[in-house]
Amino acid sequence: MKSQNLIDAREQHVARGATNPKLTVASADGAVITDLDGKRYLDFVGGIGCQNLGHNPKAVVAAIHEQVDKFLHQMNMVATYDSYVDVCRKLNEVSPCAGQSKSFLTNSGAEAVENAVKIARSATGRPAVLVFDRAFHGRTLLTMTMTAKIVYKKTFGPFAPEVYRAPAPYPYRGISSDDAIRGLEFLFKAEVDPESIACAVLEPVQGEGGFLPMPLDYIPRLKELLDRYGILFVADEIQSGCGRTGSMWGIDHYGVQPDLITVGKTLGGGLPLGAVTGRAELMDAPHPGGLGGTFSGNPVSCAAGSVILDELRRPETMEMARQLGDRLRGGLEDLRRVDEVGDVRGLGPMLAVELVSDRASKAPATELASRVLAEAFDRGLLLLGSGIYSNVVRFLPPLTLTDDELGEGLEIFEQSMVAAGATRK
Numbered sequence: 001m002k003s004q005n006l007i008d009a010r011e012q013h014v015a016r017g018a019t020n021p022k023l024t025v026a027s028a029d030g031a032v033i034t035d036l037d038g039k040r041y042l043d044f045v046g047g048i049g050c051q052n053l054g055h056n057p058k059a060v061v062a063a064i065h066e067q068v069d070k071f072l073h074q075m076n077m078v079a080t081y082d083s084y085v086d087v088c089r090k091l092n093e094v095s096p097c098a099g100q101s102k103s104f105l106t107n108s109g110a111e112a113v114e115n116a117v118k119i120a121r122s123a124t125g126r127p128a129v130l131v132f133d134r135a136f137h138g139r140t141l142l143t144m145t146m147t148a149k150i151v152y153k154k155t156f157g158p159f160a161p162e163v164y165r166a167p168a169p170y171p172y173r174g175i176s177s178d179d180a181i182r183g184l185e186f187l188f189k190a191e192v193d194p195e196s197i198a199c200a201v202l203e204p205v206q207g208e209g210g211f212l213p214m215p216l217d218y219i220p221r222l223k224e225l226l227d228r229y230g231i232l233f234v235a236d237e238i239q240s241g242c243g244r245t246g247s248m249w250g251i252d253h254y255g256v257q258p259d260l261i262t263v264g265k266t267l268g269g270g271l272p273l274g275a276v277t278g279r280a281e282l283m284d285a286p287h288p289g290g291l292g293g294t295f296s297g298n299p300v301s302c303a304a305g306s307v308i309l310d311e312l313r314r315p316e317t318m319e320m321a322r323q324l325g326d327r328l329r330g331g332l333e334d335l336r337r338v339d340e341v342g343d344v345r346g347l348g349p350m351l352a353v354e355l356v357s358d359r360a361s362k363a364p365a366t367e368l369a370s371r372v373l374a375e376a377f378d379r380g381l382l383l384l385g386s387g388i389y390s391n392v393v394r395f396l397p398p399l400t401l402t403d404d405e406l407g408e409g410l411e412i413f414e415q416s417m418v419a420a421g422a423t424r425k
């Protein structure tokens with residue numbers, strides 16, 4: 001078994017902290033991954049949201065090949081090239097922020113968040129950062145501190161200073177927008193002077209936290225409160241952006257203009273590329289030389305990113321995303337016939353099912369969820385958990401998913417729940 005050999009070799013050579021997954025990859029195309037033994041998997045994970053346009057979209061692969069033949073690397077602080085400027089220009093054109101936007105490119109999502117905080121601190125002269133319950137912003141020291149799940153933090157402290165956490169709404173578990181706003185007002189009285197806060201960083205739909213869309217009234221109310229104290233609002237769109245919610249950005253659903261956004265994952269189409277985009281006067285606050293990085297905005301990643309943005313800007317792409325969202329939601333709602341399905345939620349095609357041991361107590365069904373993922377894997381469907389209790393199964397299929405693939409995926413998911421011990425009426 002070629003797959004098992006590779007998994008064994010990884011066990012021996014790769015640090016265990018990086019996790020040893022059971023899936024090996026020989027090739028990938030659209031929504032399908034084929035492993036080293038020739039087994040086919042329907043991919044509803046997409047590298048955790050990196051393949052919104054599917055694996056290896058043809059136009060992206062062609063642009064990468066073209067760039068590879070020209071040059072591979074230029075440090076963008078030493079020399080400039082078309083694709084870097086193109087990606088920034090296109091991001092600025094689709095920016096949800098007020099007025100003119102400017103952009104800065106990074107290697108990863110975490111690096112984008114780090115830079116958004118640097119820019120906000122530079123623009124405001126303030127030290128503190130406001131984050132929220134169930135947030136995920138990355139694994140670097142600052143972004144790990146900003147993240148709210150112990151598995152990502154255990155043994156890695158001490159953490160970065162000046163990070164303050166407020167409640168976030170979770171209607172299914174009884175935390176309303178009112179509760180969250182009240183909690184923030186209390187934080188401003190008890191823990192941190194709001195006038196010392198540079199920015200608040202929030203995922204419009206929390207990803208790792210359990211695919212929790214912020215209620216429609218919450219973000220406008222939050223923004224009003226932040227404005228009162230001159231706190232900048234950063235929308236972390238690394239998972240919810242690039243068409244994932246059926247709109248270019250998750251924040252588009254809320255009628256609020258953020259000051260900055262962070263972008264990553266699908267932006268590079270599979271190559272490492274992140275970005276901070278935002279109001280030009282804020283983006284220009286750091287002095288020349290204050291932002292940078294050896295590989296950030298690498299020419300090959302930018303060649304991919306430029307085509308990805310073209311594809312995402314086509315109205316047909318968003319229409320396709322919205323239609324997939326409707327069909328996927330319909331299919332998941334039907335699965336409420338399984339007793340342990342406690343909640344079906346999300347925005348557009350960014351959807352999840354929260355599993356509970358019974359609907360009255362809503363106790364998180366963590367072990368059931370883990371068995372469901374394993375059963376789905378054996379049946380050739382890739383799914384991923386999320387949520388503080390890892391009891392939320394999230395769906396991140398490519399927006400290009402066909403009806404047949406969707407039907408197949410939903411059928412395997414239902415079979416897997418039953419095989420894992422869930423009860424179907």
Ligand SMILES: Cc1ncc(COP(=O)(O)O)c(C=O)c1O
Pocket residue numbers: 048108109110111113136137138139203207208236237238239240264265
């Ligand atoms: C909302 C959000 N922010 C930041 C990150 C970190 O991105 P990266 O893993 O590219 O550093 C992630 C990754 O999952 C994310 O979902």
